[in-house]
Amino acid sequence: MAIQRPKGTQDLLPGTVEQWQYLEETIRTVCREYGYEEIRTPMFEATELFQRGVGQTTDIVKKEMYTFLDKGDRSMTLRPEMTASVCRAYVENKLYGQPQPVKLYYIGSMFRYERPQSGRFRQFHQFGVEVLGADQAVVDAEVISLVWNLYQRLGLRGLEVHVNSVGCPTCRARHREQLQEFLATRQNALCTDCQERFERNPLRILDCKNPSCQAVTVGAPTTLDTLCEDCGTHFERLKTLLEAAGVVYRVNPRLVRGLDYYTKTAFEVMVEEIGAQSAICGGGRYDRLVEEIGGPPTPGIGFAMGIERVLAALQVQHQLPEEKPKLFGLLIALGEKAQTEGFALTSTLRSQGIPVSMDLLSRSLKSQLKAADRQGARFAFIFGEEELERQVILIRDLKLGEQIEVPLVEAIEEINKKYKRGV
Numbered sequence: 001m002a003i004q005r006p007k008g009t010q011d012l013l014p015g016t017v018e019q020w021q022y023l024e025e026t027i028r029t030v031c032r033e034y035g036y037e038e039i040r041t042p043m044f045e046a047t048e049l050f051q052r053g054v055g056q057t058t059d060i061v062k063k064e065m066y067t068f069l070d071k072g073d074r075s076m077t078l079r080p081e082m083t084a085s086v087c088r089a090y091v092e093n094k095l096y097g098q099p100q101p102v103k104l105y106y107i108g109s110m111f112r113y114e115r116p117q118s119g120r121f122r123q124f125h126q127f128g129v130e131v132l133g134a135d136q137a138v139v140d141a142e143v144i145s146l147v148w149n150l151y152q153r154l155g156l157r158g159l160e161v162h163v164n165s166v167g168c169p170t171c172r173a174r175h176r177e178q179l180q181e182f183l184a185t186r187q188n189a190l191c192t193d194c195q196e197r198f199e200r201n202p203l204r205i206l207d208c209k210n211p212s213c214q215a216v217t218v219g220a221p222t223t224l225d226t227l228c229e230d231c232g233t234h235f236e237r238l239k240t241l242l243e244a245a246g247v248v249y250r251v252n253p254r255l256v257r258g259l260d261y262y263t264k265t266a267f268e269v270m271v272e273e274i275g276a277q278s279a280i281c282g283g284g285r286y287d288r289l290v291e292e293i294g295g296p297p298t299p300g301i302g303f304a305m306g307i308e309r310v311l312a313a314l315q316v317q318h319q320l321p322e323e324k325p326k327l328f329g330l331l332i333a334l335g336e337k338a339q340t341e342g343f344a345l346t347s348t349l350r351s352q353g354i355p356v357s358m359d360l361l362s363r364s365l366k367s368q369l370k371a372a373d374r375q376g377a378r379f380a381f382i383f384g385e386e387e388l389e390r391q392v393i394l395i396r397d398l399k400l401g402e403q404i405e406v407p408l409v410e411a412i413e414e415i416n417k418k419y420k421r422g423v
């Protein structure tokens with residue numbers, strides 16, 4: 001039996017790849033406009049980085065990591081996300097010594113052993129940004145406005161931007177206490193996962209999708225109820241700035257993110273049209289993470305968006321460029337001698353930046369013309385035994401159905417002229 005790709009992974013074929021490139025190019029343009037620089041980190045890291053960074057009690061660390069021992073018996077993990085890696089790189093490369101804040105972005109593959117379904121993969125791709133070394137609410141606002149403006153640029157509609165504040169460890173301890181007090185008498189109605197969360201991480205109970213847990217938590221204290229003065233002021237300032245930037249958002253006091261490192265701001269963007277996996281972007285502030293992984297105390301904030309999900313949303317909203325880029329010309333050489341000269345001509349044209357293909361199967365004129373048509377080529381440059389003899393080439397405009405004959409020595413100049421004129 002033929003070998004198949006692993007479950008939860010995808011082959012991206014020509015036709016689809018162009019859509020990815022379009023999205024990636026738009027992302028890079030917006031990042032440049034906002035002054036973010038690209039960072040690339042390894043696909044795998046020491047397992048401990050994610051255990052300490054993402055958090056031992058999270059689903060990601062408990063159930064979803066691709067962890068393996070390398071041949072030197074070191075525990076390694078394929079990255080399930082990149083925030084921890086970026087913080088590690090920030091510390092390891094002493095980026096804290098550079099002018100702050102450091103504004104970085106990345107596009108790359110992530111790996112999580114999840115149950116594959118529509119919009120959920122085991123190898124998926126994220127575009128994310130991380131800003132390290134700045135703690136003011138204006139940074140949070142800049143990051144959220146970058147997401148907003150990217151989606152506007154792409155023409156995405158029906159966005160729901162949810163923002164919340166999960167507070168600092170001081171407010172969180174108070175919230176935890178109040179939440180446990182609220183849930184204490186209702187514990188039996190919680191699902192088994194949430195019963196376990198009750199002691200370890202009760203905040204996550206607010207985020208459980210189980211209907212009975214949702215019923216139990218109606219009216220439960222939210223993190224917004226227990227914010228300290230500093231966190232409260234930060235959140236108010238963020239809201240003012242988002243309004244100033246024209247970002248349409250909603251405060252969702254029940255928004256809890258699935259990773260442990262968040263402090264203060266947490267946010268998510270949803271597009272309902274793409275189904276159950278509607279979160280296209282999630283992020284927040286993580287003022288303790290750099291220290292947690294062994295660096296100097298450094299505030300941070302960022303987000304990541306699922307490229308597959310953004311593309312799915314663009315697809316259902318018909319916002320993706322449909323057409324594959326068309327070929328400018330196909331050089332049709334007939335016979336071995338013509339192929340030799342045609343091959344040289346094709347190389348020269350390509351080196352001048354003109355996209356020209358050549359038949360690689362020595363097919364007949366008729367089938368080569370058909371191939372040119374299939375590839376949407378505007379021109380066929382026909383070069384047979386007879387043309388070779390007379391040192392000329394035929395330039396056929398496949399759109400207009402016209403054909404001219406030019407001396408071979410003038411071919412390059414003539415084709416260049418047409419290419420530059422855009423016909």
Ligand code: HAM
Pocket residue numbers: 080081082083112114119120121122124125126128129130258259279280281282283284285286301302303304305306307308309
């Ligand atoms: P996250 O919420 O785990 O956050 O993932 C961010 C986004 O990645 C999700 O909103 C979703 O669009 C996409 N995503 C996650 N898992 C999958 C999957 N299995 N298949 C397809 N798409 C998926 C983080 O990863 C944080 N590192 C974000 C962050 C950056 N926070 C601060 N800085």
